[in-house]
Amino acid sequence: MAEPIKLAYFIAVKEGASYLGGLLVTDTSGIPLDFRYTEPITPTRLQSILYGKSLEPHIKEEVIQKTLLKELKTPPDLFILSAAELSGGWSGDQKYPVLAVQKSQEAPLAKVGDSFRAGPRDLLLQLAEGAAPLRVMFAASVDAAGQEQAMVKLLEAGYHMDLTEPLERVTAALQSLVVKDA
Amino acid sequence: MFGRVKDAVADAAETLRRAYSGVAVVELNPEPFRVRNHGSPVLGTECHPGLEASTATCLEPPLLREAVEAKVLPSFHAELHDEPGWARWGAAAEVIRMAPLEAGRAAQVAVPPLPRQPRVQGRLEPVARPAARRLSEPIPKPGLRRMEATLGAVAALPGLEVMLALGVPIQGENIQRLPKGLWMRYSLQLVRGTGENVRNLEVLGLFNIPRKGVADLRHDPRQGRLLLRLEAAALRAPRVPFILARRKDDGSLLSCFVEEP
Numbered sequence: 001m002a003e004p005i006k007l008a009y010f011i012a013v014k015e016g017a018s019y020l021g022g023l024l025v026t027d028t029s030g031i032p033l034d035f036r037y038t039e040p041i042t043p044t045r046l047q048s049i050l051y052g053k054s055l056e057p058h059i060k061e062e063v064i065q066k067t068l069l070k071e072l073k074t075p076p077d078l079f080i081l082s083a084a085e086l087s088g089g090w091s092g093d094q095k096y097p098v099l100a101v102q103k104s105q106e107a108p109l110a111k112v113g114d115s116f117r118a119g120p121r122d123l124l125l126q127l128a129e130g131a132a133p134l135r136v137m138f139a140a141s142v143d144a145a146g147q148e149q150a151m152v153k154l155l156e157a158g159y160h161m162d163l164t165e166p167l168e169r170v171t172a173a174l175q176s177l178v179v180k181d182a
Numbered sequence: 183m184f185g186r187v188k189d190a191v192a193d194a195a196e197t198l199r200r201a202y203s204g205v206a207v208v209e210l211n212p213e214p215f216r217v218r219n220h221g222s223p224v225l226g227t228e229c230h231p232g233l234e235a236s237t238a239t240c241l242e243p244p245l246l247r248e249a250v251e252a253k254v255l256p257s258f259h260a261e262l263h264d265e266p267g268w269a270r271w272g273a274a275a276e277v278i279r280m281a282p283l284e285a286g287r288a289a290q291v292a293v294p295p296l297p298r299q300p301r302v303q304g305r306l307e308p309v310a311r312p313a314a315r316r317l318s319e320p321i322p323k324p325g326l327r328r329m330e331a332t333l334g335a336v337a338a339l340p341g342l343e344v345m346l347a348l349g350v351p352i353q354g355e356n357i358q359r360l361p362k363g364l365w366m367r368y369s370l371q372l373v374r375g376t377g378e379n380v381r382n383l384e385v386l387g388l389f390n391i392p393r394k395g396v397a398d399l400r401h402d403p404r405q406g407r408l409l410l411r412l413e414a415a416a417l418r419a420p421r422v423p424f425i426l427a428r429r430k431d432d433g434s435l436l437s438c439f440v441e442e443p
Contacts, residue, residue: 023338024345029352029390029421031412035345036338047333063333071338129356160390161353162407173344 004028005153008076008096009166010068011085012060015178018042019056021064022170025076030161036071037174038064057088077153082167086137097150098139101163104132113155125151127158134163346416349409351402354387355423368440372425375438383436386426392416393439401426401435 005028012021018040025034041059048055079098086100109116109126116124116133121140124133136154138147157163357365368388373380386401389408395416400409408426410416427436 022341027421031350031352031392031410031416031421032342032345033417035340035342037341037344038336038338041333041336043333051333059333063336067336067338160355162351165351169345169348169350173341173348176348177341177344 005078005157006033006074006076007157007163007166008072008079009170010065010079010081011167011170011174012064013171013174014056015040015175018178019059019064020174020178021060021068022174023068023071024166024170024173025072026161026166028157028160030166035170035173036068037177038067040178060085060088078150078157080163080167083137086139094141097142097146099142099150100137101154102135102137103164104135106133106135109133115151121147123147123151125154125158127155127163134158342417343414346412346414348411349400350412351405352389352391352408352410354389354406354408357385357388360388368423368425371440372427372436372438375440376427376436378427378429378436382430383427384430386428386435389424389426390421391424392419393422394419 007026007028009024009026010021012019019042020038020040022035022037024032026032041063043051043055043059051058075096077096079096081098081100083100083102086098104124106124108130109124112126112129114126114133118124121138121142123136125136126133134154136151138150142150154163360368369380369385372383372385376383386403387406387408391399391408391410392412392415395413396410397413398411402409408424423440425438425440428434429436
């Protein structure tokens, strides 16, 4: 029996003056298997001045991302980020395909499983019949073969769940944690 | 008419003439008005032996002094001096020649050149150089302070309970894509499980949900999904097909787990 697919969702947000991130691992139904988050990081005024514009990328990539990735016991099948996180650059592990998913307003493709490649790392994938295709953006570290394997897993998971929804859930959970701490 | 007027005017004129013509002429004695010609006294000179001492009397105001005090002013002494000017005047006039106009005595006067550089007046005296003094006491070295500027690693905290408390959306299966035999089997199990007539049931969806650990369940008809609030037991529980249906007569919801073949 094949191992069930695990999807990892990562997001780092800024709430007020604090930064925090969360990593959610789900099954293909979207049911949480694990969730880790970092405690809020509030940079001091001195740190803000010394780091300047590189403060936010540094906190998100070097501090939050690496801390949460260490918590992964087994590598996920797909590591899914928000589009903003992916465009900011990914310096994480290359053992698993890293990608971002986004709802699109495009017309549905002919049938479920069809894809339309808009760029070497950007494509549209039809997951459900009659629905708008999903926009998928891969990290630079994912080669063509890795992209094909990832698309098969996306199709399988997308049959059961909304692939973009867990990111909203992680954001909501982080916001509730900040409110609880305040 | 005019005759009367003429007469009246003539009468009036006569009257006036008579009134002023009758003024008596009085002969006045012209003696008082005559200028008497008095003969001027003959100027004469009196020879005095000398200048008399002129004296003046100064009267003091009587209120201040009772006695009248006379002061004698010093006498003037006249001296006879020789005045040759009169003699020269009578002899001849002296011609005075002005030296600059005298012939042969004029000299060329060189015009001094203008200064090429004006002299600067009011020049300030240079400031005196300050004397260098050696500071015998050295400045103390500042203390070195260290502030942590690096952003260290942060702790990762488990938060699965938080995530489970949020609603987990479960998408419904596409019933149309199920094999017909499998769907017949599921329908039969739904009728058996609920005891309802299959004609009175409207199937809302088939969902794969955990058999245990579902704390709350809500149907989202707009998106055709279930919102589950789960407990920790749901993580280890197997996922089984779950049918949600609605009775057509009263709209109440019915549900049952179905067994996979």
